[in-house]
Amino acid sequence: MLEIKDLKVNIEDKEILKGINLSVKAGEVHAIMGPNGSGKSTLASALAGRDYFNITHGKIIYEGKDLTELTPEDRAREGIFLGFQYPVEIPGVSMVNFLRTSINSMRKYRGQDPLPAGDFLKLMREKKKIVEIDSDLTNRSVNEGFSGGEKKKNEIFQMALLEPKLAILDETDSGLDIDALRIVSNGVNKLRSPENATIIITHYQRLLDYIVPDVVHVLYKGRIVKSGDKSLAKELEEHGYEWIKQEVDANA
Amino acid sequence: MQTLDKYLELFQKNRKQIGKDDPPFMKKLRDTAIASFRQSGFPGRKEERYRYTHLEPVFDGELSFDFQPRQIHFDDDEIFSCDVPLLDSMVVTVLNGFFHHPGKEALTRLDNGIIYGSLKEAIGQYPDLVKKFLGKNAPTSDEPFVALNTAFSQDGIFLYVPEGVRMERPIQIINLLLSDKNHMVHHRNLFVLESNAVAQVIICDHTLSPHMFLTNSVTEAYTGENADLDLLRLQNEHNNSCQVTNTWISQERHSRCQHGTITLHGGIVRNNLRINMVGEGAETSALGLFLTDKMQQVDSYTVIDHRKPQCTSNQYYKGVLDDISTGAFNGKIHVHPDAQKTEAFQTNNNILLSDTAKMYTKPRLEIYADDVKCSHGATVGQLDEEALFYLQSRGISKEEGRLMLMDAFTWDVISKIKHPSLQERITELVGKRLRGELSRCNNCAMHCQE
Ligand SMILES: Nc1ncnc2c1ncn2[C@@H]1O[C@H](COP(=O)(O)OP(=O)(O)OP(=O)(O)O)[C@@H](O)[C@H]1O
Numbered sequence A: 001m002l003e004i005k006d007l008k009v010n011i012e013d014k015e016i017l018k019g020i021n022l023s024v025k026a027g028e029v030h031a032i033m034g035p036n037g038s039g040k041s042t043l044a045s046a047l048a049g050r051d052y053f054n055i056t057h058g059k060i061i062y063e064g065k066d067l068t069e070l071t072p073e074d075r076a077r078e079g080i081f082l083g084f085q086y087p088v089e090i091p092g093v094s095m096v097n098f099l100r101t102s103i104n105s106m107r108k109y110r111g112q113d114p115l116p117a118g119d120f121l122k123l124m125r126e127k128k129k130i131v132e133i134d135s136d137l138t139n140r141s142v143n144e145g146f147s148g149g150e151k152k153k154n155e156i157f158q159m160a161l162l163e164p165k166l167a168i169l170d171e172t173d174s175g176l177d178i179d180a181l182r183i184v185s186n187g188v189n190k191l192r193s194p195e196n197a198t199i200i201i202t203h204y205q206r207l208l209d210y211i212v213p214d215v216v217h218v219l220y221k222g223r224i225v226k227s228g229d230k231s232l233a234k235e236l237e238e239h240g241y242e243w244i245k246q247e248v249d250a251n252a
Numbered sequence B: 001m002q003t004l005d006k007y008l009e010l011f012q013k014n015r016k017q018i019g020k021d022d023p024p025f026m027k028k029l030r031d032t033a034i035a036s037f038r039q040s041g042f043p044g045r046k047e048e049r050y051r052y053t054h055l056e057p058v059f060d061g062e063l064s065f066d067f068q069p070r071q072i073h074f075d076d077d078e079i080f081s082c083d084v085p086l087l088d089s090m091v092v093t094v095l096n097g098f099f100h101h102p103g104k105e106a107l108t109r110l111d112n113g114i115i116y117g118s119l120k121e122a123i124g125q126y127p128d129l130v131k132k133f134l135g136k137n138a139p140t141s142d143e144p145f146v147a148l149n150t151a152f153s154q155d156g157i158f159l160y161v162p163e164g165v166r167m168e169r170p171i172q173i174i175n176l177l178l179s180d181k182n183h184m185v186h187h188r189n190l191f192v193l194e195s196n197a198v199a200q201v202i203i204c205d206h207t208l209s210p211h212m213f214l215t216n217s218v219t220e221a222y223t224g225e226n227a228d229l230d231l232l233r234l235q236n237e238h239n240n241s242c243q244v245t246n247t248w249i250s251q252e253r254h255s256r257c258q259h260g261t262i263t264l265h266g267g268i269v270r271n272n273l274r275i276n277m278v279g280e281g282a283e284t285s286a287l288g289l290f291l292t293d294k295m296q297q298v299d300s301y302t303v304i305d306h307r308k309p310q311c312t313s314n315q316y317y318k319g320v321l322d323d324i325s326t327g328a329f330n331g332k333i334h335v336h337p338d339a340q341k342t343e344a345f346q347t348n349n350n351i352l353l354s355d356t357a358k359m360y361t362k363p364r365l366e367i368y369a370d371d372v373k374c375s376h377g378a379t380v381g382q383l384d385e386e387a388l389f390y391l392q393s394r395g396i397s398k399e400e401g402r403l404m405l406m407d408a409f410t411w412d413v414i415s416k417i418k419h420p421s422l423q424e425r426i427t428e429l430v431g432k433r434l435r436g437e438l439s440r441c442n443n444c445a446m447h448c449q450e
């Protein structure tokens, strides 16, 4: 489904990603872990098409297409969803208007008519249940004044509405209380299917107890320096990153 | 010949025609006005107040001017009806600065004592009433364009709401400009709300022919004790026109005033607003929203005078500028020594959509009392790129996303317009404007291509 080949990404003149290789197949869940500042969010943003980040080298192939040639909106319409580490507050844009415009843009891309108002409200109600999101939140402006946890829940709510093929969740678990973590994980698990794939960026092994990954990668200084099965996450939880850092820095 | 001399000569040569039915007080007003104007002249390039809008060259242009209403056969309903759905308003039409009332009374007096219609007629019929107010709040020494208007204006709308009377329906003044050559208009409105009176006035400015129009208007309003005035102006002239508005409002004790200016189109627009809080505990809010592109220039200049204690003022101005348009906001809050417990706030936020658009913003606070709460803030920025990317990442196109962000930006001001159907209509007009469609009222007969 997703093939990243020797991807190098700059911010201004600074190289942040220094040759990422990653292959994700349909039905898989990949976890990406790694110390702060190692480039995890940069990778996520590059996949979603933030033009602030400059791809200087390498390829991103998604479903056989060169992703870098698509605008961010077309990537989304092709089924890529980014759950933001820091969801943006947009005062004055109502959640309802935002979600309706989003869904209808996707539908238009697929040649479908806009969703009738009644169906849209029904869909909202249905998906709200999955993430147990407060009705009050959907009556407000996008993320405006949402608590940290509410913002994260809102990301999963949007994911549930949009039903992406490839979901990239950037620290969706950070800032969630234990109940919310369970709810969010359930939400993600409900959307898992043999046709979909998920990339989970996280610092905590705990999330991976709920959403069991097929592969765990460690990103460090812009490179994937280790990959393994879910036991790698356990190891990191126990020993931290120091041993990996030493390994990598010794070889450098 | 200098521009000033041209106007002095225009006045002298036509002195007999100008306000030929004027009662003595009007004659005196005009003579004082022209003397003030002779002294001040047009504001020069160096004058701080007019730094960004140089109007003398516009006034120097080849422009016709009418001393009497022109007989234009013109059916209000057929040519124009500014349709604000559900807005059940009393509509009065002003054509080239003269109250247009074919087959109707020039001045109407309702059973509850409300008087509305032609100002010229009101000067004739109620000279004592008009004399009490006209020119009292907008002195000709303060502002050259007020002086010029006082000297030349022939007509406009008069509204009188007696003590304790609440106008059930808003009055909607439609200013139409229609000519076969470049044309100048000086028109004048006077609104008087006695104590406890309530009124809502909507002024819509339109051009009906593609000629260059220069309008210099004065609107004087008085709100008596505990009176409530809601005054909204919708500027929608074509971009080959120049409009100077001078709105002078005086507020007595505990009166409330909401003033709003929405500028959709217009070549050069200068809006002077002066609110004079002469009674304790008065409240005022001033809203402003302008959307410009191409070579448009919109310049807002406000002065809020807090003269008595416990008055509140809120100024809320926003602008969206594209292409090589320019905007200016110069807002002054003046708290006089007597005005303790003043609360005065001002914000001015602007978005530049192009690298070539320019916005000048300058808040000015002059505070001579010590127990006051005042604040001001001004920003000039671009659309929030992070927010735009967030929208795009949900499949919303960049163009649609930009519009959503602009709608959100403008909604901040529009949401403060009280009348719901008017708010709805303005949302629609602003939305169309942002989408690059002509945001004229639907029934406009002027199929102009800009
Ligand atoms: N907009 C930016 N401007 C400059 N540097 C940036 C920008 N965004 C990210 N960086 C830098 O790029 C590097 C990688 O950042 P990134 O956000 O991808 O890290 P991360 O792995 O997601 O970290 P965390 O675990 O803290 O979320 C960091 O050194 C960061 O400072």
Ligand SMILES: [Mg+2]
Pocket: A040, A041, A042, A085, A170, A171
């Ligand atoms: Mg990150």
